[in-house]
Amino acid sequence: MPIITAIISYFIYILPWQNWGWPLKPWRRVSLIIPIITVVLTNLKLDLAPPWYWYASILITAGFYIAISQVNQQIRLTYISLGLINYAFVIWLNNLGGSIQTLIYVTPIGLSLLYVAKVDPMLKLPQNRNIRHNLRLFGSGIICFVALLENQWTGLLPGIISIIAIFAGLGLQTRAFLYVGTVTLIVNVFNQLIVLNSIYSFFKWIIGLIVGVAFIWIAASFETRREQINNLLQNWIEELEEWE
Structure with missing residues (x-):
């Protein structure tokens, strides 16, 4: 049984x-493989479907590799724990039955890659x-891409995930989270505009008016504050390069 084997x-x-x-190494290698x-x-x-104690044994086995990684300062052993938990x-x-979103399957994989x-020392x-x-x-x-694909009509879940990613990027000063969160949010907003336009035909006139006013305002602001905006963008890009 995995529990006894792990102990x-x-x-x-x-x-x-x-x-x-x-010799020490052969015994340690055996203990890691068993x-x-x-x-x-x-x-x-x-x-059939695994009983509850099978899941408990998997968690204990994962805990074994975490414990060994702490004892021997080998953080990569925790990757085995991640694989077992996933x-x-x-x-x-798979044994729950019913329709399960792909996002639920993908999220642990994405989080594992982030871990x-x-x-990783290298x-x-x-x-x-x-x-x-x-x-x-x-x-x-x-994670964000699958959330977008599976929630095209509502947009609530990808919106929440994108905002979390943006705040994580700003808080942790991590470019990847900020980039992915921003792109996901923009795509989600445009997608929701398309959905609303397909449902309410008059909505395209409102969208056109808002977009037109926005472009005029952006163009006017850029012309009057071109140097200030350029300096701001340059400083922002330089600061981003120093982030993770």
Whole structure:
């Protein structure tokens, strides 16, 4: 059973094998492999929906790798925990039945990518800044993109997610969150305007009037404050380059 295996593997990992004349690395490698093998073999034997204790065993096994990562300062071992938790979550969703939005499946994957971008030792290096940024873009982007696709008519959920991303970007000074949140919000607003226009035909006249007035105001403001706006944009771009 994975619970017992995880407990035994933990003690195998922390035992002082070197003091007893045994090499340390082989025993530690065995202790790291056994829990995963046990989970795989246990899953192969499942014919029906897993019982509650199967999920508990997955969580305990994930906790084992988290504990080992803390003991040995190997943060990448927590990636195994992420994989196990995501796997158990997908199995649980599949056994719920009914219609489940793709966003619920995608969100843990996106959050896992954001976690990797945050904690991975290699990605923390200055020369890997662009890789870290792109990983954040992809992780947050798939969540926002799927939310947009699945909520085209209401727009409420992608609107909330985009605002959260924008505030996260501003609060954490992270460009990826700000970019993705802003693009998602703009696309969502335009999409809702199209939806309203398709429902209420007179709405296109209101939209046209508002857009026309907005363009006139922007053009007039830009002409009178061109230098000030250019300086503001330049300073803003330079500040963004210093963000994560």
